[in-house]
Amino acid sequence: MTPSSTAESTATEIRHSIRPWSSFLSLSSFSLPLSLPDLSLRFNNNLYTFRANYTILSLLIFILTLIFRPITAIIFLILIATWIYLLVARDTPLVVLDFEIGDRMVLIALSVITVVSVAVAGVWWNLFVSILISVLVISLHAILMTPDDSESPYGALLNVVDEDGPSGGAYMQV
Numbered sequence: 001m002t003p004s005s006t007a008e009s010t011a012t013e014i015r016h017s018i019r020p021w022s023s024f025l026s027l028s029s030f031s032l033p034l035s036l037p038d039l040s041l042r043f044n045n046n047l048y049t050f051r052a053n054y055t056i057l058s059l060l061i062f063i064l065t066l067i068f069r070p071i072t073a074i075i076f077l078i079l080i081a082t083w084i085y086l087l088v089a090r091d092t093p094l095v096v097l098d099f100e101i102g103d104r105m106v107l108i109a110l111s112v113i114t115v116v117s118v119a120v121a122g123v124w125w126n127l128f129v130s131i132l133i134s135v136l137v138i139s140l141h142a143i144l145m146t147p148d149d150s151e152s153p154y155g156a157l158l159n160v161v162d163e164d165g166p167s168g169g170a171y172m173q174v
Contacts, residue, residue: 018052030144039143046142054138061137062130065123072121079117083110 023029033039047054059080066073086094086106094101118127 018056019050021053024050024053029146031146033143042145042147043139043142045147046145047138049147050142050145054134054141057137058130058134061134062127065126065130065133069121069123069126072123075117075121076123079114083114086110 033042063073063076063080066076087103087110094106118124
């Protein structure tokens with residue numbers, strides 16, 4: 001697999017992992033889990049299903065914590081746009097001065113630039129608070145959101161009425 005096809009497949013995979021915001025925010029899909037295994041199943045399934053949405057939400061929360069520091073917020077918006085362009089939106093390998101730079105080197109460089117930016121801007125506390133808020137919001141959403149395509153580990157035992165059965169939901173004599 002060439003670096004070009006690797007970059008394309010990664011970008012395509014990330015683009016397709018963003019779920020529609022209407023299904024992410026659908027209030028009719030929220031309910032309390034019935035048991036601890038159901039809670040665990042929902043949490044794991046939703047973390048996987050909505051991972052890209054959760055990342056976007058976390059970045060938005062971080063930018064909102066910088067609302068009283070507009071210049072810093074603009075700098076980090078530019079930094080986030082750079083991350084998105086270099087790791088998600090670009091379909092061809094990055095070439096600088098006739099040298100092809102791999103995705104791993106781009107990731108390392110962006111990580112170093114991000115850590116230096118956080119240190120120079122002095123927004124460690126904002127980052128910490130935004131991480132705490134993000135973990136809380138994401139955990140609540142992942143626990144309360146009923147996954148569409150998953151089934152309970154208990155099958156039909158948790159259904160109140162099994163309408164697919166031979167009796168159409170009525171009681172049967174044992």
